[in-house]
Amino acid sequence: MTKDIIKELEGAQTPLYYYDLPLLRETLSVAKSAADRFGYHIHYAIKANNNPRILREVSAKGFGADCVSGLEIERSIAEGFNPSDIVFAGVGKTDREILIGLENQIMSFNVESVQELEVIGELANKHQLKGRIALRINPNVDAKTHHYITTGLDENKFGIMKHELSKCIEIINANEYLELIGLHFHVGSQITDLNVFKSLCLKVNEWNEWFYERGHDVPVLNLGGGLGINYSEPDEEAIVNFSNFFYLFHEFLTVRSHQQIHFELGRSIIANCGTLVSRVLYIKEGIKKNFAILDAGMTELLRPALYQAYHKVELLSDKHTEESDTKEEVKYDVVGPICESSDCFGKDVLLPRLKRGDLIAVRSAGAYGEVMSSRYNLRQELEYFFKE
Numbered sequence: 001m002t003k004d005i006i007k008e009l010e011g012a013q014t015p016l017y018y019y020d021l022p023l024l025r026e027t028l029s030v031a032k033s034a035a036d037r038f039g040y041h042i043h044y045a046i047k048a049n050n051n052p053r054i055l056r057e058v059s060a061k062g063f064g065a066d067c068v069s070g071l072e073i074e075r076s077i078a079e080g081f082n083p084s085d086i087v088f089a090g091v092g093k094t095d096r097e098i099l100i101g102l103e104n105q106i107m108s109f110n111v112e113s114v115q116e117l118e119v120i121g122e123l124a125n126k127h128q129l130k131g132r133i134a135l136r137i138n139p140n141v142d143a144k145t146h147h148y149i150t151t152g153l154d155e156n157k158f159g160i161m162k163h164e165l166s167k168c169i170e171i172i173n174a175n176e177y178l179e180l181i182g183l184h185f186h187v188g189s190q191i192t193d194l195n196v197f198k199s200l201c202l203k204v205n206e207w208n209e210w211f212y213e214r215g216h217d218v219p220v221l222n223l224g225g226g227l228g229i230n231y232s233e234p235d236e237e238a239i240v241n242f243s244n245f246f247y248l249f250h251e252f253l254t255v256r257s258h259q260q261i262h263f264e265l266g267r268s269i270i271a272n273c274g275t276l277v278s279r280v281l282y283i284k285e286g287i288k289k290n291f292a293i294l295d296a297g298m299t300e301l302l303r304p305a306l307y308q309a310y311h312k313v314e315l316l317s318d319k320h321t322e323e324s325d326t327k328e329e330v331k332y333d334v335v336g337p338i339c340e341s342s343d344c345f346g347k348d349v350l351l352p353r354l355k356r357g358d359l360i361a362v363r364s365a366g367a368y369g370e371v372m373s374s375r376y377n378l379r380q381e382l383e384y385f386f387k388e
């Protein structure tokens with residue numbers, strides 16, 4: 001963050017979400033050109049951040065959208081995404097949400113159970129609207145990430161059970177309003193070990209072959225998202241290595257010439273473009289610990305409390321260092337104001353000696369930050385700052 005922006009933030013109401021739009025544009029360009037090299041398609045996972053200003057930037061670059069609710073579909077269309085580039089996943093789609101997808105003729109329903117497929121079939125029939133289907137298969141690949149954000153194991157609720165796939169094919173074949181367009185996979189989020197994606201490719205190859213042998217030469221293979229970022233180095237690695245990621249799929253996927261490869265990327269696109277900016281309310285020097293109490297808490301950024309996730313915490317106000325004659329550093333538990341002991345952004349965080357009013361940045365908060373915020377404790381509405 002440049003000095004002039006920090007100056008502007010000094011006078012702003014906190015807590016606020018700061019979004020770096022030039023970095024977002026650069027990230028989108030890098031991701032797109034890395035994907036274009038292999039003719040791959042990217043759908044931005046709206047669930048990571050559905051702020052309308054962000055969505056407009058993403059849709060303007062020609063990305064598709066990956067949605068998990070009817071309202072996400074409606075918002076993405078309102079913010080410029082083309083319905084024919086929208087995919088719709090989720091284990092609990094309501095009839096109303098399915099109808100939104102059908103009426104907008106989205107690219108595909110990523111179907112997660114036999115019953116859901118039956119309901120989509122009934123509604124498609126009733127309204128005489130085509131429902132394009134991608135069957136979400138649970139490939140039983142360990143994403144080696146936090147167990148709360150692992151989705152592709154047999155014990156997870158996501159995807160259709162292997163023994164029910166033949167039944168799905170029967171349902172689709174029997175309904176002229178259903179069309180099988182593809183297979184969908186997603187094994188988890190914040191995956192930093194690329195070998196996980198290699199294992200996924202090998203499973204996808206098997207399933208692609210399995211369907212082909214049964215007469216279904218599906219045009220679309222959707223590999224989901226999950227590419228992780230480096231939370232420790234938000235400046236040094238502001239943009240993840242999309243080239244390596246896509247190259248891996250190029251190397252290990254066996255694809256027939258007409259098949260299109262799709263991805264659903266959320267975190268890797270938006271995480272580093274967002275920072276939660278907060279102010280130190282109080283410093284409490286305890287017996288065993290020093291606490292820096294911020295005006296932001298788990299209500300603004302839930303990830304540390306929910307997944308013990310690491311986010312880099314930094315002092316923003318540079319006037320602090322100019323004024324201070326020592327470079328003394330102190331360890332703080334950086335906590336929020338919420339009545340929960342898990343309301344903590346970091347323990348024993350080494351920071352310059354803080355004082356009331358200092359601005360604090362909680363980095364890499366662009367993905368699953370604002371969207372997971374809540375009004376618990378009747379918190380005030382979030383504020384925003386967009387770097388243009």
Ligand SMILES: Cc1ncc(COP(=O)(O)O)c(C=O)c1O
Pocket residue numbers: 045048066089151186188189190224225226227264265266267268367
């Ligand atoms: C089905 C599906 N697709 C895409 C994503 C986006 O994942 P990420 O933000 O890790 O790229 C998720 C979230 O994990 C998901 O559940």
Ligand SMILES: N[C@@H](CCCC[NH3+])C(=O)O
Pocket residue numbers: 047149189190303367368
């Ligand atoms: N909300 C999670 C990721 C879940 C992704 C959606 N399946 C996080 O903050 O890391």
